Amino acid sequence: MTTETKPQVETRKPVEYTDARLNANAPAGPLEQKWSKHKFEMKLVNPANRRKHTIIVVGTGLAGGAAAATLGEQGYNVKAFCYQDSARRAHSIAAQGGINAAKNYRNDGDSVQRLFYDTIKGGDFRAREANVYRLAELSVNIIDQCVSQGVPFAREYSGYLDNRSFGGAQVSRTFYARGQTGQQLLLGAYSALSRQVAAGTVQLNERTEMLDIIIIDGRARGIVTRDMVTGEIESHLGDAVILATGGYSNVYYLSTNAMGCNVTAAWRAHKRGAFFANPCYTQIHPTCIPVSGDHQSKLTLMSESLRNDGRVWVPKEKGDARSPDKVPEEERDYFLERRYPSYGNLAPRDIASRAAKMVCDAGQGVGPGGLGVYLDFSAAMKRLGENTVRARYGNLFDMYERITGENPYKVPMRIYPAVHYTMGGLWVDYNLMSTIPGMFVGGEANFSDHGANRLGASALMQGLADGYFVLPSTIGNYVATGGYSQVDSSHPAVAEAVNAVKDRIQKFLTINGTRTVDSFHRELGNIMWEYCGMSRTEEGLKKALTLLPALREKFWSDVRVLGSGNELNQELEKAGRVADFIELGELMVRDALERGESCGGHFREESQTEEGEALRNDDEYCYVAAWEHFGDPSQAVLHREQLQFESIKLATRSYK
């Protein structure tokens, strides 16, 4: 087996698991009782006293919006922030497929236990059992909550909720609202938030970007923000800070994330002491519209559901330039059906993506630059008729045609994998608190529930579980436990953080170099995609470790940011984000290099079976990699949280 050929990867001396800061704080006792036991044991804040406590929430997506609304309902004084012009525009809105919940409305054998198991297995056994079990438990409450808020989920003629099945599960547990589930769930959270804004419990600050975190006496006590319209730098203080600031897929420049999605809040917190966990775990989604040229600014996802009826293929011949209808059946390679006969075109995301990359690397790719594979509906149209296909996928076909100018009813779609989600994020314990006391992290911004690979329809579930249920409970416990003093803005730590932000902005505006921010971002993206993308090698990662510091150097000496800091300045905003992405990129590469196994979305070419499948190495890598910052990503120190599997047995993930 190839484990023997695993190269000797340079590793730092492991730091013992006993590092007190990496205590998961999961309550003792049986898995099924942990959360209810914990809820009982946690301290409560008297309702009358809650308004005296200020909770800062950064980000208004599913996790942040739901947390801010719920904390507001409970009576806390909440200050919420988002960079968008409205809380309703956070990128949770773009999720298409659905949200999982162990309701078992189909009576098809679903249960909390099964959702828990599917999620752990889907994550390739790299997530923490206690957190995932709680997620599965809370999934049922989420659906109840959303329905009562007026989320118009799809229904059957009986009037009861409809479900569909999704990748990685053998039960129908996905609730959906056409292809816009994320939008509808976010509008639900946004409406709850709006209600609290009107009630005066939540003060909402739109077009406001968090640029640093304020630490006083070792605890997170506030944030520094920039008003993106006036440029004013302000400090906001409180009892606790919640970061719900999303993922960092935009480190690749091209991703399915919104243009504004960024790592800045999480990265600033990391630089102030929060450990960053598993940064190399990224999810590459197989069905995206391929890049059409250098002008491309973002990638568009096509729902995974297309693979239910579309067949994926490439010509067998390398560099075959014939139009697809001229390629006879026997000269086509239906590579997913060939390699994974039992799952076929429905293989999980990471596996389908990698297979597409392999055939394109072999020169069989189609379309511009050979970076695409066909997703062909001609067989489905013959079998079901064009009208049935139109009824199922009409809106997706229209979207495809709008973007590419090609009619997928006539020619096969072209698809290619694209970065879509990041499982890594700030390290949190069972309470979703980071290694900085008082700083909590929810949603995609934390690392907690998806291990090395996220299953479809699980991101929405996690964001809302964190926001509606987990954070409002654990924040209360933190506040009630107390032990911290009153602070005001005259504290020297506040001035220090504010000045650091101001200096950095001034620096961007005065470099006055020759290159645009976008050109650096693009270059960063190319490096990351090439060396830390769908498959990674020791050699490539080491190469990236020489390219990235050089890029950072060039950025800080040659970037050009025009205009001033006292106005709406979109280039200035981008500059700050790209500067942080470059540093994060370096940490991701280090993490990928450190993890010498293949697991989930992280594929190390050195660690594969003879058939080219991912080979996990539980003996050496069954841990969460949590990185501590020391001045520079190259100096970051790795800490390990050993993962204990008590109720699930470690097993190989096979979709053959």
Place this chain on the structure above:
Amino acid sequence: MKITINVWRQKGAQASGRLVKYQVDHVSPDMSFLEMLDILNQQLISKNEEPVAFDHDCREGICGSCGVMINGLAHGGQLATTTCQLHMRSFKDGDEITVEPWRAKAFPVIKDLVVDRGAFDKIIQSGGYISAGTGSAPDANSTPIAKENADLSFDAAQCIGCGACVAACPNASAMLFTSAKIAHLGLLPQGQPERKSRVLNMVATMDAAGFGGCTNIGECSAACPKEIGLHFIGRLNRDLLSATIAGGSSVD
């Protein structure tokens, strides 16, 4: 392709603005309209000129951030298409394109093509919700909802809050936006207890924000990237009139 564009440039909210003409070469028909603006901005920066500010985020037609008037039509006038989804293949080589911000008293310009749509949030805050506190919900299947109602509610709920309806309306009216939210919640059983107070409060906030009235012209619905139907405005009117006659009380 070569494109000439006249873009509204305005330094800040208080400054006066004007249309400025730029030439953009090397435009590919596969570019989105915003990618064409990206190219323009890269050109401007290389000439040491400030780039054009415009709102955008998801670039896949769902967040509602983007939106400009393109040749006098909101989002460029293509059916069910936001500005970010509009592609340059719908223009011809040598075309001259005029780009202006949304114009409404309730949507003041912040800079260049960026406007403040906070009035929409104010309308939602005044009642665009169901007061269901976290944890108070019964089982999701305890109240069946006829599929037809749920579907129609969803049709209305699709609104992305981009503001194209206001921009396209000759009166800068926000009736389509407001009606979409009223219909979304009003068509569901959960939305009934607050139905009357909701419509009264939201319409009052809408009027106070400085939007014009509706003259049932239909430009809003034609410009809407989510094709929200004009009939929802009829439903809003119906709700408002009956709530007014009932004095906002939910009991006869």
Place this chain on the structure above:
Amino acid sequence: MAAALTLNQSTIGKKAIMAVTGIVLYGFVIVHMIGNLKIFEGPEGFNAYSHFLRVVGEPALPAGTILWVIRIVLLLSVILHVTAAIQLTRIDNAGRPIAYKKVKRKQASFASLTLRWGGVTIFFFVIYHLLHFTVGTALPGFIEGDPYHNVITGFSSQVWAAPVYIVAVAALGTHLYHGVWSAMQTLGINTRRTEKLFRGIAVLSGVGLFAGFATVPIVVLLGILK
């Protein structure tokens, strides 16, 4: 009454007032048009009908009661309709203080965009029309109580009168082409399912009333009626 006053505070309420008064006036013009066509029954029939309008309700009611009730209702409707229109126009114009440099329309009909101008045209026409055929000051040779004579004289002796009438009723037709549908929408009577029905009624109203009203001046002008 309280509800009516509350209504007047919102734009939708003001529009509802316009819609209700508009429907009253719409009903009136339909009856008016049918009455006009009685001119084809000849001088006796037409004058008898005219006389009937003045004495309807007698002797059960004092002389002219119904006539005056109708006149007051119509006058009130006009006042409310016009007042609301002026107020709404101001609100609408204030909605967009800075105009677009370039603007196109995708959907709007000519009728919907010219509703207000149509209203103004009709308003001034009605004043002229009252002076012309009711009071008679604008018609030399006006004979009280002989409307048949007045109509024939009005359109045959004053060559410009018929074109003025035709333009005015065209404005009326256009006004109703959008107005009738708009009223249904404003009052919330319109739904997804009735959309086509009300559009149809509105088109029929516009075209029908134009045709009905334009017939009389045309036939007089062509000398068919003398």
